[in-house]
Amino acid sequence: MRDSLTITRRKLLSGMSVLAGSSLIIPGAYASDTSTESDEETESESPRRWCIKNATVLTMEPGQAPLTKADVWVVDGRIEAVGESLDTGDSEMIDGEGCIVMPGMVDTHNHMWQTQMRGMFGQREGSLFFPVTKELGEHFRPGDTWIGEYLAAMENVNAGVTTSNDFFDNNRGPEHSQAALEALAASPLRARLLFGNESKTTDGQIDLERLTELHENWERYAERGRLSLGLAWRLPENLDNQDAMAMKRREFDTAREMNLPIAVHVSGENHHGMFQTLIDGDFLIPELQVVHATDAREEHMDALNEAGASLALTPITEHRVAYGLTRLSHFERVERQGLGIDGNALAGSGDMFEIMKHAALTEIAASEDETSVDCERLVALATRLGAESIGMGDEIGTLTPGKQADLIMIDTKRINLGMLPTEPYAFTVFAATPADVSLVAVGGRIAKRGGKLLDMDEEQIASRIDASLSHLRDNL
Template sequence: MEIDRRTLLQLGSLAGAGLAMPALAAQPTSQHPARLLVRNATLITMDPQHGDLQGADVLIEHNMIRHIGKNLPASGAQVIDATGMIVLPGIVDAHWHLWNSLLRSSAPIPGGPAFFETQQATSKRFTPALTELSVRLGLAEAIHAGITTVNSWSHNIREPEFAQAELRALTSSGLRARLWYGYPQDLSPQAPMNFADIERVKAQLQSSEYQRVDLGLAIRGPERTEAPIWQEEFDFAKAHALPVSTHIAVTQKMREKKAIQQLDDRGLLSPSVQLVHATHVDEQDLKSISANGASVCITPLTEMRIGYGLPPVEALHRAKLPVTLGVDTLVLGGNANPFLLMQTCLNLAIGTTGEEQFMTARDVLRWATQDAADAMGLGHEIGSITIGKRADIIMMNTRNLGMFPVIDPVASIVQSGTPADVDTVIADGRIIKRNGRVLGINLAQLSAQAAAGAAALTSA
């Protein structure tokens, strides 16, 4: 079964600039007030200078956080009553293959081929239109879950139009995003990436249209290519001031290639390098990562589902490394639930050490907010509710069953929160979820589109 952009247009899916189509005029769209006051919140700022505040207000003007305090004047502002809400910084998801979201929970197949085998086969069936739809589906789920910044690790860019499809979806979502420009799933280990198109996209992103989107390089790295290939990719990234991300040390067999040491020996580890999974790092690896300031992104739910093993949360926390969290892929993870990611990390840390005070809910919340922003080089703009930062804020409804009573607000976020408890999402000053509803999206229509897209990808 084939599906192209025209077919998706007939389904009412991809016309115009976003998920809110002209045919969906009855659907409420995102709001962008010039002045917005969030009133009477339980405020978790993740900023040591402000700390946690009760009954606090946050004033947003022109996408920026202007004031934090109590009883702030509401003159000329749209007011959101945050009574009964925990207000915190928007969550930063650091690693997500948004392009395959249509294949939710489709692998591994019981008694069937391995996950990577099915992915290699299915990746060839993607078209730019299916990629765009898939990314839009994931982004809608990100908004629902309170994620205001996404890192789209796109390792199935088969031609330039695939990159354009991702960019259309990312820019129309209202979220902050990094497109990690990758490679076709079936690209030969001896073949280089499409450097010319990466340069084209980098130039394209200089336009004001893409002010919330930046670019990184998603590479196969030392475990999947030989040195001439990955060295060229690092050289290209350095020449064009691009961050680099690679999957690494995912299994013990891969660990035997000593990829982290190879990078360290060549002086290629730095704060602009993200190491994904790192499930089987050893002490030498941890020292190299720490000494060079590289960050580690773990995706505990998918790492366990695919059999990589238990994420080394204890070792990463003890080493005080820059750690971030990722959904990774809906194929394995099922859905986007950053609260479950945080809770899983906390439970793994305590369960493996036997020390109930070894790690706290605030520690893992910091991984998902300020630490993730810092790892992206955006910590001065996002990651905390701080005067002068961009207004990326979410509100959790503590009136929902399963959330009340709230004794420790931070623990309630990490241990009790779910995407359904996210009442309001403000991304760069724009309200994109309100009263528990993602704005500008007709879910029935998106569901029909997704079903058609999934059928196109999985039909023999």
């Protein structure tokens, strides 16, 4: 990551406390807090009006074929128009010749706090993902949480992911949730913090008082709508424990009273029983996202559809932890679904291109049919369908006039690509990489340009990573 960073130290360091401290007040380059620095000392602002010219444009609107030699015009953070030879007045022009412009990708499920654990998981007893994250999670300080969240956010943006649904399940106290929120605010990423428990394996109750406080004061955290709040919910380990189920229902009902979206894992050895519990308990609602559900039964998927709930598939991590084979064809009947990273550490990176490719190759190999994968639908799962699955389809997911300008540009002239494709969807799935993403904008604000992330202090972040890693390794 270091080779792709632009250093603007003063802005990132403004207000930072030391990594080991329990309080982090970090405005960051993308937070909306008012800065006292002069204009010359702050990061360069994105233009209010700008236009990408002469690009191949994948609007991802249903039924819309790719556009060639088209323009995408952005005004005040939203898409003003898409078409050929637009009259954009005095807008800043960005050359899109030889590039693909498409909506920013939507990561429908992640555990961003874990990021600096990358490389700590092996495939042998004693180094497997779940026991390692449980052990290390107990030693996370607020500063470690900040680093994990911030690194994931910046890595995702660098890779063309403009939205992440963050299942925050190492919520060890108010200082940790505060650190997570401040890290997301300091990044350009559009994110939903799903407020969860202190451990992925505990049956303890979620801090509903803290959740209520966040909800009632969310305007302080929302970053003008870029950040949102939800519930990271888990079913109890013992589904027959009536007291535990009653507690989980209180959590669920509290989130419903606040009109918060809810995500729940359905995974592991008892995943069919978990799905049935959701059905029997009337927990399947449009605001509920079911995560994984590998090998879900037909009747379970039908119940999901009938309730209007959604599904997040994370094929790379589902395969790594041996949940079973994630085949796109198995889930074709699910109407609302999207793709997720499920932890940059476990997946190996925040690379949605690789997730699309992995899902495609799995289906092709398992079916023994090269035509079994629809690449346009795969790109839709990573953009429009993903946005719709997490309830954000009205604002993001397509390049539609009036929507937020969350978009990316892929430079097909790079040496590893070398051509403007005649099959842009297949090209995006099978050939594109994060290194080919030359421009990223979130809400019209340009976060990556010329292939380089903007407004990140490489040296200071590297030292904070080292301090966090040293602490975690001492407790491994």
